[in-house]
Amino acid sequence: MFYEPKKKNHGLPKNPFNSLVIPRPIGWISTVDEDGVFNLAPYSFFNAVCYSPPTVMFSSGIGNADDKNKDSARNVEATGEFVCNLATWDTRDQMNQSSATLPPDSDEIALTGLTPIESTLVAAPRIAEAPVHLECKYLKTVEISGWNETDVYKVIFGEVIGIHINEEVIREDGLIDVAKMMPIGRLGYNDYARVDEDSSFTLVRPD
Numbered sequence: 001m002f003y004e005p006k007k008k009n010h011g012l013p014k015n016p017f018n019s020l021v022i023p024r025p026i027g028w029i030s031t032v033d034e035d036g037v038f039n040l041a042p043y044s045f046f047n048a049v050c051y052s053p054p055t056v057m058f059s060s061g062i063g064n065a066d067d068k069n070k071d072s073a074r075n076v077e078a079t080g081e082f083v084c085n086l087a088t089w090d091t092r093d094q095m096n097q098s099s100a101t102l103p104p105d106s107d108e109i110a111l112t113g114l115t116p117i118e119s120t121l122v123a124a125p126r127i128a129e130a131p132v133h134l135e136c137k138y139l140k141t142v143e144i145s146g147w148n149e150t151d152v153y154k155v156i157f158g159e160v161i162g163i164h165i166n167e168e169v170i171r172e173d174g175l176i177d178v179a180k181m182m183p184i185g186r187l188g189y190n191d192y193a194r195v196d197e198d199s200s201f202t203l204v205r206p207d
């Protein structure tokens with residue numbers, strides 16, 4: 001089949017786009033607002049985009065608040081900082097719960113029973129239960145207009161200025177034990193993939 005997204009002529013019961021760019025890593029973004037309220041939410045329009053300096057991005061659709069921002073986007077733009085926590089199999093339920101649409105003064109870290117811990121270089125908290133934390137300094141927002149005139153996507157870029165790795169997932173040979181961390185990725189609809197020993201494999205690149 002072929003379809004043109006703008007014409008919405010796929011003829012399928014659900015928009016398939018989310019099921020075609022997969023699996024997507026999940027940026028589990030923790031921030032703090034200007035009043036000190038913590039916030040946590042998953043973003044799967046997320047990725048690492050550069051190596052040196054390590055740089056990540058996440059894309060936020062419009063939110064329900066008066067300013068049309070989702071809390072994560074508002075907090076990053078206001079404070080200039082965020083943390084990206086690695087979402088894993090063990091924290092899948094809390095990750096999902098933290099996507100609830102809540103007012104800006106709700107703390108999803110408390111709501112989900114997760115443990116906030118201090119970061120080293122930024123004020124945004126880290127999630128103790130996550131094996132990896134990327135402490136990020138806000139770089140810029142690129143706005144992408146939606147099809148509806150009122151829609152805008154905020155693609156937020158941040159430089160990773162500090163990285164925490166749980167020692168338990170560093171193997172004796174110094175490589176990261178990805179299978180042990182069991183990161184999860186987003187597929188389409190409400191589906192996810194898990195990386196573990198059975199689902200990962202190695203390919204040696206040609207010279």
Ligand SMILES: Cc1cc2nc3c(=O)[nH]c(=O)nc-3n(C[C@H](O)[C@H](O)[C@H](O)COP(=O)(O)O)c2cc1C
Binds near residue numbers: 043045059070096101
């Ligand atoms: C796995 C997953 C991935 C998500 N990815 C995105 C995304 O890329 N962009 C987005 O705007 N919302 C995404 N959402 C929805 C947000 O998490 C949700 O709107 C949340 O309430 C935003 O929280 P905040 O206002 O505290 O930032 C995702 C939800 C889930 C469960």
